Amino acid sequence: MAxxxxxxxxxxxxxxxxxxxxxxxxxxxxxxxxxxEKTVSIAISKLRKNGWLEIKLDENDARRRLYKLKSPEQAVKEIGEKNE
Structure with a gap:
């Protein structure tokens, strides 16, 4: 939930x-x-914690993480649902 x-x-x-x-x-x-930017890791962490980013492990290299952003529409929808 974003x-x-x-x-x-x-x-x-x-x-x-x-x-x-x-x-x-x-x-x-x-x-x-x-x-x-030195703040990339912090930004990625905050995006994940706030529900705007999904993380999965790379199938070929378990040490590597792959990120995928939620669409702005989906994130805003989730924020609205959370506040109902």
Missing amino acids: SPLPKWIMQRYSILWNTFHDKEFDHDAAFNLLNN
């Missing part, structure tokens, strides 16, 4: 969503897209 995001996390979500949409990506791709 919950509202702080502004700085929402800005990073927006950048990630505009590039990946509902495609899977890894930490390196996010790191490169966000201009090598």
Whole structure:
């Protein structure tokens, strides 16, 4: 269930969503897209904890995590359902 995001996390979500949409990506791709920001790991963690990001292990390398963003529509819908 998604919950509202702080502004700085929402800005990073927006950048990630505009590039990946509902495609899977890894930490390196996010790191490169966000201009090598040191806060990428924190942003990914906050997105996961707030329900805006799903994580699964790579089938070929169990050490590698793959991320997939929820659509903005789905996240907002979940926030609305949570507040009913």
